[in-house]
Amino acid sequence: xxxxxxxxxxxxxxxxxxxxxxxxxxxxxxxxxxxxxxxxxxxxxxxxxxxxxxxxxxxxxxxxxxxxxxx
Amino acid sequence: xxxxxxxxxxxxxxxxxxxxxxxxxxxxxxxxxxxxxxxxxxxxxxxxxxxxxxxxxxxxxxxxxxxxxxxxxxxxxxxxxxxxxxxxxxxxxxxxxxxxxxxxxxxxxxxxxxxxxxxxxxxxxxxxxxxxxxxxxxxxxxxxxxxxxxxxxxxxxxxxxxxxxxxxxxxxxxxxxxxxxxxxxxxxxxxxxxxxxxxxxxxxxxxxxxxxxxxxxxxxxxxxxxxxxxxxxxxxxxxxxxxxxxxxxxxxxxxxxxxxxxxxxxxxxxxxxxxxxxxxxxxxxxxxxxxxxxxxxxxxxxxxxxxxxxxxxxxxxxxxxxxxxxxxxxxxxxxxxxxxxxxxxxxxxxxxxxxxxxxxxxxxxxxxxxxxxxxxxxxxxxxxxxxxxxxxxxxxxxxxxxxxxxxxxxxxxxxxxxxxxxxxxxxxxxxxxxxxxxxxxxxxxxxxxxxxxxxxxxxxxxxxxxxxxxxxxxxxxxxxxxxxxxxxxxxxxxxxxxxxxxxxxxxxxxxxxxxxxxxxxxxxxxxxxxxxxxxxxxxxx
Numbered sequence: 001x002x003x004x005x006x007x008x009x010x011x012x013x014x015x016x017x018x019x020x021x022x023x024x025x026x027x028x029x030x031x032x033x034x035x036x037x038x039x040x041x042x043x044x045x046x047x048x049x050x051x052x053x054x055x056x057x058x059x060x061x062x063x064x065x066x067x068x069x070x071x
Numbered sequence: 072x073x074x075x076x077x078x079x080x081x082x083x084x085x086x087x088x089x090x091x092x093x094x095x096x097x098x099x100x101x102x103x104x105x106x107x108x109x110x111x112x113x114x115x116x117x118x119x120x121x122x123x124x125x126x127x128x129x130x131x132x133x134x135x136x137x138x139x140x141x142x143x144x145x146x147x148x149x150x151x152x153x154x155x156x157x158x159x160x161x162x163x164x165x166x167x168x169x170x171x172x173x174x175x176x177x178x179x180x181x182x183x184x185x186x187x188x189x190x191x192x193x194x195x196x197x198x199x200x201x202x203x204x205x206x207x208x209x210x211x212x213x214x215x216x217x218x219x220x221x222x223x224x225x226x227x228x229x230x231x232x233x234x235x236x237x238x239x240x241x242x243x244x245x246x247x248x249x250x251x252x253x254x255x256x257x258x259x260x261x262x263x264x265x266x267x268x269x270x271x272x273x274x275x276x277x278x279x280x281x282x283x284x285x286x287x288x289x290x291x292x293x294x295x296x297x298x299x300x301x302x303x304x305x306x307x308x309x310x311x312x313x314x315x316x317x318x319x320x321x322x323x324x325x326x327x328x329x330x331x332x333x334x335x336x337x338x339x340x341x342x343x344x345x346x347x348x349x350x351x352x353x354x355x356x357x358x359x360x361x362x363x364x365x366x367x368x369x370x371x372x373x374x375x376x377x378x379x380x381x382x383x384x385x386x387x388x389x390x391x392x393x394x395x396x397x398x399x400x401x402x403x404x405x406x407x408x409x410x411x412x413x414x415x416x417x418x419x420x421x422x423x424x425x426x427x428x429x430x431x432x433x434x435x436x437x438x439x440x441x442x443x444x445x446x447x448x449x450x451x452x453x454x455x456x457x458x459x460x461x462x463x464x465x466x467x468x469x470x471x472x473x474x475x476x477x478x479x480x481x482x483x484x485x486x487x488x489x490x491x492x493x494x495x496x497x498x499x500x501x502x503x504x505x506x507x508x509x510x511x512x513x514x515x516x517x518x519x520x521x522x523x524x525x526x527x528x529x530x531x532x533x534x535x536x537x538x539x540x541x542x543x544x545x546x547x548x549x550x551x552x553x554x555x556x557x558x559x560x561x562x563x564x565x566x567x568x569x570x571x572x573x574x575x576x577x578x579x580x581x582x583x584x585x586x587x588x589x590x591x592x593x594x595x596x597x598x599x600x601x602x603x604x605x606x607x608x609x610x611x612x
Contacts, residue, residue: 022125022130023125026113026125026129026130027112027113027125028110028111028112028113029109029110029111029112029113029169029172031168032109032110032166032168032169032172033109035165035166035169036107036109036166036612039165040162040165040166040260040262043158043161043162043165044158044162046155046161047158047161047162047266052293052294053294055291055292055293055294055323056274056292058322058323058325060321060322061325064325065326065327065328066327068327068328068329068352068356068359069352070351070352070355070356
């Protein structure tokens with residue numbers, strides 16, 4: 001019984017602390033701030049420096065495929 | 072005095088601060104950080120709505136985004152690989168919850184609960200499409216063309232998804248090449264698209280064509296379109312600029328391609344017949360490419376589901392037009408509608424959201440709850456909206472009491488498709504195809520652009536928000552005609568200049584300034600929330 005009480009008390013405490021933590025993140029828009037100030041600049045840098053195929057180097061072959069006419 | 076203040080503080084805590092300045096209002100503009108548009112803190116909407124927002128919208132959607140990825144992804148690792156590979160994915164979709172925030176700001180009660188369901192459906196449909204891309208993308212699977220690749224059909228974003236229903240039960244998924252990498256990104260994070268516009272201009276395209284066409288081609292120039300389908304169905308979208316886009320797409324995609332045009336003068340019966348033939352040719356092309364025949368029963372099944380969704384919408388419009396009890400904000404209405412009609416009933420999230428919204432709406436009707444109690448004007452929004460500021464409707468309600476009841480984007484596909492015979496279905500399908508986004512009422516001819524007057528009457532609106540897409544040559548050509556008609560009919564209307572996805576041409580602040588000027592100098596009205604008149608959100612998503 002004592003063990004159960006202790007467990008319930010611990011459970012309630014963790015539940016309350018978790019909810020307070022989530023509320024702080026939510027209310028102060030901490031998720032938005034993290035994404036705007038840290039994640040987006042990091043990803044942007046990654047995409048800016050990414051090696052990309054030179055699409056213009058590819059020839060535009062107009063006759064490669066049929067005309068797909070079904071009259 | 073102290074007792075009065077305490078009572079007000081307790082009331083504000085319990086119910087949230089009132090809307091208007093006269094009542095010691097909430098001053099939403101003061102919540103923003105300068106330039107970034109991030110929130111110093113979220114609005115306190117009262118105990119019930121703040122915690123509803125936190126658990127049932129913010130938390131619920133974060134959790135369900137993860138669940139959707141697990142549900143629709145063949146291998147969740149692909150999702151992370153795709154996020155790392157594609158700018159439009161990583162840079163755009165992470166701040167999706169902030170997109171909710173912008174559209175739902177200031178809403179309380181039923182308006183908040185119902186509008187959030189529309190957003191939820193759009194996020195779920197987006198994740199499904201993203202997973203369809205990544206499940207099949209050869210770039211994420213070492214160049215291998217897997218089974219998902221062979222069962223994915225690529226189409227242009229204004230080619231209606233309805234066309235591909237006959238192959239659905241055979242395991243084929245269709246996905247638009249532009250809806251997720253371009254269209255939705257502009258709403259969620261307007262920074263991303265600028266890279267694609269600049270990319271296409273860097274290869275010599277002039278800056279004055281429609282920036283939508285530029286951005287769509289730019290995604291290909293930067294090699295940022297997943298390789299997820301063996302063939303492509305494309306179209307001219309609504310205008311000639313898009314024809315050039317698709318020439319570039321044909322070049323860069325280098326795949327079998329069928330062009331299914333949207334005719335310009337679609338009221339002509341001969342054009343209608345021509346369009347029916349074109350649709351049948353498109354179906355033959357798909358049969359040839361997939362080796363799977365057209366399935367009429369499958370077509371009927373999904374069309375009937377789509378018709379049900381259309382009837383649901385009419386039910387909602389009936390309430391919106393005749394009462395003050397419609398609980399959806401203008402932006403949630405417009406985006407849900409255009410998105411669901413283009414993507415079609417590939418996912419059940421539209422039906423689920425629609426049912427939930429109807430339930431909330433009928434509660435409002437029964438209990439006579441006005442979800443937008445500060446409405447001063449019932450507004451109809453016409454022409455194509457600024458994608459980077461689609462949430463202007465929410466701002467306009469909070470600042471001026473302008474309640475956008477309906478908009479052109481919602482009304483383009485105002486029809487059911489008959490399923491009693493193949494011939495009738497094909498005839499209606501051609502109409503549906505020709506009533507594409509931006510075509511029917513934007514560049515589709517005089518009869519249709521001026522349907523505005525009928526819809527204004529039908530939805531009992533007393534004001535028009537007239538979008539002015541500065542780089543749309545079609546709509547620029549009729550600007551004067553609208554001006555004349557507004558004067559002749561004595562209609563209150565304001566113009567909203569914008570450049571569709573490009574927030575650099577006309578800023579959000581400039582759009583707000585135009586509306587503010589109209590409301591003060593023409594309407595002689597005072598703002599409900601003066602803190603929203605002028606603020607700097609130039610760097611915001």
